[in-house]
Amino acid sequence: MIIRHRKIEIISRKEFEMIDLTPMVEQFLAETAVANGMVFIMTAHTTSSIVVTEGVECLERDIPLHLERLAPKVPEPGTFGYYHNRMLDFDGRLGFNAGDHLKSVLGGVHAMFAIADGELLKGSRQRVYFVEYDGPLARTVFLQVMGEPAEARA
Amino acid sequence: MKGGIDFHTHPVLAREMVAHHPELEKAARATYFIGNNFQPLEVMLLELDLAGIDKAVVVPVDATTRRNATIYTNEQIVEVCAMSDRLIGFASVDPHQPDAPEKLEHAVGKLELRGLKLSPPMQEFFPDDPLAFPVYEKARALGIPILFHAGMSWQPGSKLKYGHPLRFEDVAASFPGLNIVLAHLAWPWVVDAVALALKYPNIHLDTSALYFDNPVDFLRYAMTQQVPLTVFERSLRKQLIFGSDNPRIETKAMAKAVRSLGLSEECLELVFRANAERLLGGRI
Numbered sequence: 001m002i003i004r005h006r007k008i009e010i011i012s013r014k015e016f017e018m019i020d021l022t023p024m025v026e027q028f029l030a031e032t033a034v035a036n037g038m039v040f041i042m043t044a045h046t047t048s049s050i051v052v053t054e055g056v057e058c059l060e061r062d063i064p065l066h067l068e069r070l071a072p073k074v075p076e077p078g079t080f081g082y083y084h085n086r087m088l089d090f091d092g093r094l095g096f097n098a099g100d101h102l103k104s105v106l107g108g109v110h111a112m113f114a115i116a117d118g119e120l121l122k123g124s125r126q127r128v129y130f131v132e133y134d135g136p137l138a139r140t141v142f143l144q145v146m147g148e149p150a151e152a153r154a
Numbered sequence: 155m156k157g158g159i160d161f162h163t164h165p166v167l168a169r170e171m172v173a174h175h176p177e178l179e180k181a182a183r184a185t186y187f188i189g190n191n192f193q194p195l196e197v198m199l200l201e202l203d204l205a206g207i208d209k210a211v212v213v214p215v216d217a218t219t220r221r222n223a224t225i226y227t228n229e230q231i232v233e234v235c236a237m238s239d240r241l242i243g244f245a246s247v248d249p250h251q252p253d254a255p256e257k258l259e260h261a262v263g264k265l266e267l268r269g270l271k272l273s274p275p276m277q278e279f280f281p282d283d284p285l286a287f288p289v290y291e292k293a294r295a296l297g298i299p300i301l302f303h304a305g306m307s308w309q310p311g312s313k314l315k316y317g318h319p320l321r322f323e324d325v326a327a328s329f330p331g332l333n334i335v336l337a338h339l340a341w342p343w344v345v346d347a348v349a350l351a352l353k354y355p356n357i358h359l360d361t362s363a364l365y366f367d368n369p370v371d372f373l374r375y376a377m378t379q380q381v382p383l384t385v386f387e388r389s390l391r392k393q394l395i396f397g398s399d400n401p402r403i404e405t406k407a408m409a410k411a412v413r414s415l416g417l418s419e420e421c422l423e424l425v426f427r428a429n430a431e432r433l434l435g436g437r438i
Binding site: 011013014015073074077081085086087088090091092093094096135136137138 | 169186187188189190191193194196197200201204308309364365366367368369370371401402403406407
């Protein structure tokens with residue numbers, strides 16, 4: 001059994017952004033020599049998501065914008081508010097990004113793929129994305145692979 | 155409105171600086187009191203891009219006497235400014251130190267810093283205490299503005315009494331040729347700060363106020379309900395300056411809040427660019 005971890009840093013350049021992690025995950029997988037097993041991808045942050053969707057530019061715009069409609073940064077006056085909008089004494093600042101935390105919950109924070117014969121088992125249109133809701137920021141993503149090398153299967 | 159200046163930022167989260175100067179981690183966490191992750195300086199510049207801002211004033215605080223701490227030295231401000239020509243460095247000196255005026259002269263004359271940052275609550279002095287007057291006189295003689303923390307303070311141990319805007323009246327009256335910027339709209343004493351600015355043309359207010367809700371809702375309260383927006387639009391348009399207090403408030407969020415208020419484009423041009431440019435001597 002092989003178990004390997006990697007911590008990767010990416011820098012989001014916009015407030016909302018979807019960054020395709022698929023090449024990084026595939027490269028990590030290739031370097032670990034795992035032929036059969038699982039790979040796990042998780043964001044280290046609570047105002048971002050890991051999502052799997054089709055790799056097209058239109059969806060890269062639609063997904064964060066729709067989540068913003070569901071959990072807006074600043075709700076329309078007179079509608080609702082967030083308890084998180086308060087002084088966070090452990091952070092030394094106000095928490096006024098409750099909507100971004102909620103988008104993270106809605107989008108999810110991790111993804112997992114099976115590995116077979118050294119390849120990610122995913123649909124032909126599926127890509128795995130880091131989704132930024134509060135950029136620009138330097139962000140960390142955790143990768144972990146678990147499985148057996150090719151010779152073990154043979 | 156094109157470009158602009160964020161007149162109030164603290165570079166405390168710059169990862170490169172913490173790597174070079176490990177003591178800056180304590181300065182950020184314990185003295186400045188911020189828990190956010192350290193970030194590459196590139197992120198701050200990206201955020202300026204997102205906010206439509208060209209340049210940012212970066213400030214230190216010298217609280218050596220009362221807290222045995224600095225949040226960046228003047229030399230460290232020079233170092234971070236060397237990493238990007240989009241940063242404009244200010245100095246800080248400790249008014250309790252007798253050689254503070256000479257240190258300020260060195261910071262401006264030799265280090266080429268462009269203004270002075272003082273935080274009466276952190277440095278523990280009343281703005282109208284004569285002990286600080288030699289520093290004010292030196293700033294006036296050097297032709298640099300002073301950015302004062304005013305109003306409420308988040309840092310533990312910082313007393314609100316040092317930030318009341320009326321404690322700045324003697325300074326404004328005694329140094330009419332000194333440009334003074336009161337940060338954070340001096341909240342909660344916005345009405346007092348506005349009264350001071352209406353009376354003294356050398357008093358300016360920066361927008362970096364956020365004490366509850368979110369920047370949009372907070373500024374709407376402070377600048378349309380505590381004081382009518384027309385006062386800023388008509389009477390204080392040349393004395394209101396965009397500042398974010400980044401990283402306590404992201405530049406992008408404060409810029410969005412200021413632009414949401416309903417100020418005219420002409421007024422926004424003054425607030426985001428022209429007023430700061432004038433205080434910086436026409437050079438940005």
